[in-house]
Amino acid sequence: MKRYLLLTIAVVAAACSGGxxxxxxxxxxxxxxxxxxxxxxxxxxxxxxxxxxxxxxAATDACRVTELHLSAMVDGVMSMQRQENGIPVPxxxxxxxxxxxxxxxxxxxxxDFAEGEELDITLExxxxxxxxxxxxxxxxVEDR
Numbered sequence: 001m002k003r004y005l006l007l008t009i010a011v012v013a014a015a016c017s018g019g020x021x022x023x024x025x026x027x028x029x030x031x032x033x034x035x036x037x038x039x040x041x042x043x044x045x046x047x048x049x050x051x052x053x054x055x056x057x058a059a060t061d062a063c064r065v066t067e068l069h070l071s072a073m074v075d076g077v078m079s080m081q082r083q084e085n086g087i088p089v090p091x092x093x094x095x096x097x098x099x100x101x102x103x104x105x106x107x108x109x110x111x112d113f114a115e116g117e118e119l120d121i122t123l124e125x126x127x128x129x130x131x132x133x134x135x136x137x138x139x140x141v142e143d144r
Contacts, residue, residue: 022047022089022125027139029106030099032113039063039113041104041121041139046094052128056086058104060121062111069105080105089125099144117141 027043039062047053058066068083078100087102089095097103104121111119123135 021049022053022135024123024135024137027121027137028144029113029119029139029141031115031141031143032109036113037107037109039106039109040069040099041106041119042097042099043137043139044094044096045089047089047091050091052091053089053125054086054127055089055123056126056132057124058121059124060106060119062109062113062119062121063106064108064110065106067105067107068102070102071100086126091128113141115141115143 023046025044025046027041029039029041032039041058041060045055055068058068060066068087069080070083071078071080073079082105083102087095087097095102106113111117113119117140119139119141121137121139123137124132125135126132
């Protein structure tokens with residue numbers, strides 16, 4: 001009876017969640033020169049759900065400050081703009097954080113960001129209903 005009850009709870013929980021969740025793929029960061037004080041994290045965020053999500057913050061022990069940024073070419077000059085309202089991840093869409101575009105900016109870098117190093121990062125998301133959740137992942141430092 002106990003096993004049946006646990007199985008029933010698991011099936012109901014899966015049905016309520018829809019079985020879908022954000023997928024965070026290929027998290028990485030570029031190696032940083034010894035004197036550099038900044039770095040960036042990149043990844044692909046897939047939202048297979050029917051609810052819009054927004055990446056609202058990131059945190060890591062590798063940096064004293066993290067911000068969500070967009071790099072853009074304006075009048076022939078590359079600039080970075082802080083994404084004060086976060087990075088939208090619309091329902092049924094994929095958003096790519098990549099060099100020259102959206103990224104998680106590491107300011108006042110603490111870790112070495114040496115080739116092959118693994119860095120833990122926590123992302124906070126808020127969905128269209130106002131519910132927040134965090135996702136833990138490990139980014140690999142790679143020279144791409």
